[in-house]
Amino acid sequence: MQHSFLNMDINQIRKDTLGCADKIFLNSAGSSLMPKTVVEKTINYLKEEEQFGGYFIANQQTEQVNQFYVEVARMLNCRAENIAFANSNTDAYAKVLSSIPFKSGDCIITTDDDYISNHIAFISLKKRFNVEVYRTKNLANHEIDLEDLESLIKKHQPKLVAVTHIPTNSGLIQDVEAVGRLCKAHHILYLIDACQSVGQLVVDVQQIGCDFLTATGRKFLRGPRGTGFLYISDNALAQNLKPLFIDMKGANWTSFEDYQPTHTAKAFEFFEQSYAAMIGFTEAIRYANEIGLANIQNYNEQLSSELRKLLAENSSIKVLDQGNRLGSIVTFNHHKLALTELQNLLSNNQVYHSVSFKGSALIDFTKKNVDWAIRFSPHYFNTLEEIEKVGKLLREV
Numbered sequence: 201m202q203h204s205f206l207n208m209d210i211n212q213i214r215k216d217t218l219g220c221a222d223k224i225f226l227n228s229a230g231s232s233l234m235p236k237t238v239v240e241k242t243i244n245y246l247k248e249e250e251q252f253g254g255y256f257i258a259n260q261q262t263e264q265v266n267q268f269y270v271e272v273a274r275m276l277n278c279r280a281e282n283i284a285f286a287n288s289n290t291d292a293y294a295k296v297l298s299s300i301p302f303k304s305g306d307c308i309i310t311t312d313d314d315y316i317s318n319h320i321a322f323i324s325l326k327k328r329f330n331v332e333v334y335r336t337k338n339l340a341n342h343e344i345d346l347e348d349l350e351s352l353i354k355k356h357q358p359k360l361v362a363v364t365h366i367p368t369n370s371g372l373i374q375d376v377e378a379v380g381r382l383c384k385a386h387h388i389l390y391l392i393d394a395c396q397s398v399g400q401l402v403v404d405v406q407q408i409g410c411d412f413l414t415a416t417g418r419k420f421l422r423g424p425r426g427t428g429f430l431y432i433s434d435n436a437l438a439q440n441l442k443p444l445f446i447d448m449k450g451a452n453w454t455s456f457e458d459y460q461p462t463h464t465a466k467a468f469e470f471f472e473q474s475y476a477a478m479i480g481f482t483e484a485i486r487y488a489n490e491i492g493l494a495n496i497q498n499y500n501e502q503l504s505s506e507l508r509k510l511l512a513e514n515s516s517i518k519v520l521d522q523g524n525r526l527g528s529i530v531t532f533n534h535h536k537l538a539l540t541e542l543q544n545l546l547s548n549n550q551v552y553h554s555v556s557f558k559g560s561a562l563i564d565f566t567k568k569n570v571d572w573a574i575r576f577s578p579h580y581f582n583t584l585e586e587i588e589k590v591g592k593l594l595r596e597v
């Protein structure tokens with residue numbers, strides 16, 4: 201199973217991934233399989249808490265705790281001071297939105313392919329504060345139309361441009377670097393939802409030029425549930441943007457009527473969080489950093505393009521991913537089989553997958569004229585043999 205073209209040891213990676221031995225796991229875009237060292241570190245930390253109590257251990261192990269910021273910074277190419285721990289992508293995202301002082305008539309520019317919860321948050325801002333929301337047109341290849349974005353920026357002078365790097369429901373990889381150049385040229389704050397891209401792609405915040413970037417732990421990063429992070433650029437930190445609700449971790453209570461926020465990204469954290477999960481998450485990021493995100497990206501590109509090719513061999517299957525560059529989310533539906541029939545076939549053959557429904561991809565699935573799509577999300581612990589097995593299973597149906 202050693203693939204000669206790889207710069208990584210798939211045998212070792214599969215040994216480290218206990219959950220992949222008895223199934224074909226293609227749901228890293230949902231909640232991936234943790235490497236065993238991630239689980240061990242999490243449990244060991246909990247055992248320390250069992251013996252000594254959580255506060256004592258957190259004080260004893262500050263170096264281990266601080267390693268979280270170091271590993272994320274290493275992965276994103278930034279400083280540890282730019283990173284905050286979060287409980288999820290949505291947690292980080294909501295804190296970013298709350299840090300921007302929106303007034304009635306201000307505007308946000310986003311895309312048709314942003315995540316459902318981001319759209320709901322924008323609509324909520326519209327309902328409560330009368331913030332206008334505009335969505336850019338897509339090009340024929342489905343990516344953001346940059347000319348349209350630039351003309352929207354010039355016309356509306358938005359407070360924020362918000363782009364989801366890879367949507368939850370398709371393999372599309374948006375050209376976030378090009379959007380970054382436009383935002384920089386027009387001095388607009390730029391927020392990226394990198395929930396589905398971090399861990400499967402090289403994500404370099406200097407190259408992208410974003411002000412905020414959010415991610416979750418449990419997906420392609422292979423961390424425990426209840427973890428995530430937020431990157432905040434030096435530019436945004438210098439603008440003194442702070443979440444609306446800040447607690448004693450992010451600020452000192454300096455007088456009866458005032459508080460002084462910290463100047464680093466830690467102003468976006470709350471005091472209480474799961475340190476055990478954070479330690480496990482640190483190990484997951486360290487593990488990915490050691491393998492190398494460029495290696496992971498290259499390998500995943502091969503797995504997902506092979507999978508798309510095999511699926512397309514069945515004329516009843518429609519592969520739904522569109523875009524100039526496609527990542528490790530592979531979506532399709534079937535003209536003849538009902539969803540439950542497909543799901544049963546996959547489940548009976550131990551093929552772990554998930555389903556995206558129209559409700560979570562309202563604009564995209566309306567345009568594609570589909571109500572659901574099966575979502576496969578191969579990751580670097582998968583093998584080409586597994587991909588071929590799945591292709592064979594679906595070829596005849």
Ligand SMILES: Cc1ncc(COP(=O)(O)O)c(C=O)c1O
Nearest residue numbers: 288289290315367368395396416
């Ligand atoms: C693109 C994208 N953004 C955000 C989220 C939400 O992540 P979380 O549940 O960690 O808040 C998801 C979850 O599927 C996602 O796919």
